[in-house]
Amino acid sequence: MPIGLNGHHIFVAMPVMSLHHGLIMATHDLHRMKEGMILAKIEIRNLTKIYGNNVEKALQMLKDGSSNQRIREKTRQVVGVREASFSVDEGECFVIMGLSGSGKSTLLRCINRLIKATEGEILIDGEDVNKMAPRRLEALRQEKMAMVFQRFALLPHRTILDNIAYGLEVQGMRRSERYEKALQALELVGLKGWEDAYPGNLSGGMQQRVGIARALATDPDILLMDEPFSALDPLIRQDMQDELLGIQQKLQKTILFVTHDLDEALKLGDRIALMKDASIVQIGSPEEILLSPASDYVARFVENVNRSRALTASAVMVKPRAVAHPKDGPLTALTFMEKHGLSTLFVTDRSGRLQGYVQAEDASDLVDKGIRELDGIIRDDMPTATPDTMLADILDTLAYCKVPVAVIDEQRKLKGVLVRGSVIAGLAGERRGSHA
């Protein structure tokens, strides 16, 4: 492929991807709808749940735009979820996040109809859960989805192995076969050897591993996780999060994950839906939520989060302001540096691949000696990061290394530079706009 064309592609794609992620999603969806073929794994359209015994009037008021509180005062009906719409792709981890009472658990339970939605569509592989006959619903729950609970929900009268095999037992699988699968799931969560113990003998973290193993044992497409780590100690919670990420990398399930912990949401979610007062107030990638909060509420919410665990290098890197090429002479390089006030200059080849860097004193040495090629002084011991690297993972390097961190892609093309100023600004919560 000609280099120029390649470069052109990148030039067009990059800003769109990084700055207008939402736009790309929208066109993607449009594309899909036109083709009318590929549906999202889960598609929620206008889902509303009203609690009470006379929802008709409340529903009408809701459609006319009355507030939840007004509806409650007038009709004594409580709005649980208000006109939620979103779609989740296969293999995506979609986090529903909000404070208690925001309706996130209700929303999750509408998806497998533990709670029946008052109105709206819940399409799973194109099939509406709300309209299913009881038998069909049972089959769907048995085969396609599994749930993980906040308080683990293990059956105290069953061994660990029998707990994990529960879903398979319900399917009517033979004992030997279901034990075999349950053992595999047990191994996956690292609890081999505990199969004959009872839940009462296990710590909280271990119990939730069993809960996850039980959900994985039936090999469902969709995992519904209702604050699965909220009841655990902070340290164990982090272990479990890492483990879930590991499992997810291996199995690529479609996950709906409910949490009230923003750090957890940012760590696990490919996309996050933020809920407040029964409504979804913003849907976006972790970075979008952090960097462009849709409302003051979201902004206040994300104020205190540990941004280094959510922001990636690409979010805070700056464009390399001056780049030398190996063919350039030391004088050119030195002039560049002086002009931009830099002590270090990255060197790339013609296609933008990072070769190394030169330092100002080396370059001026060369000039003094009258050498006209940079080759001799190019160093390649600079720290690098990829655009996806979490800031938390490179903060150390930034603190102790004199050279800025180069952000490169898989082809070693230089994408940007991390300098302390921009990173600190990013951590402090400054909007991206100020770097451009």
Place this chain on the structure above:
Amino acid sequence: MHSIPRLPLAQWTDQLINYLQANWGTSTQAFSNQMESFIKGLQQVLIAIPPELFIIVMAFLAWWLAGRKMAIFSLLGLFFIYNVQLWEVTMETLSMVIASVLLCAVVGIPLGIFSAKNRTAHQLISPVLDFMQTLPAFVYLLPAIPFFGLGVVPGVLTTIIFAMPPVIRLTDLGLRQVPEELIELGKSFGSTFFQMLFKIELPLARATILAGINQCIMLSLSMVVIAAMIGAKGLGGVVWRAIQTLKFGMGFEAGVAIVVIAIILDRITQNLGKNNKKGEI
């Protein structure tokens, strides 16, 4: 006061009983015969067991379920009953208790499940249970005679009326106490109604249901004694005869035998629910 006519509840009740007796008398008699042969069969089995063997087996059972002290108590207590020659009547009483508890469980547990699952059923069953538990036994003890004759059958049937409510109530309670999250667990994995019941709800309600059975046993024992008034015999029969003939010593012996049986049955069945090797949560 005179303006409001007296409610003829007594006449109505008499008329109803007469009507029922006239129209259903034969079928209740047939049922009565069936039941009588069942209870008598049970009685004969218990009496056929050599007392020595029975005493030793019960002692071991008590040891296993209620500890060493209870084993010694049951050994001495049963030996006392054997010694004062009340063995056969005790077995009569025991067979009536067993028959009544079996029937209470067979009818009461499903009714309890129904009541836990269905709001209307719960609202209907609750007041009936109150009625069954508080209506003085004598009020329905005597009307039972025209339907089932004298003897063990009306005795056991009135015992059932008296002893079944706790089975229904505690089955209902036990099922309602199953944690919501475990119900959600069952549903979220696509369990059918019966899978929910047998794999989740009943196992979790087990201890509570067994507590109901324990109460049922105790109530049965006390009622079986009273039912001697309508010819149910057993230990109650001895007490009844002793009172009528003013043989207070004989009455006391039979009374002690009843206490012994009550304590043994209570301690053994009380620990059935707790004797869960798997350990509660």
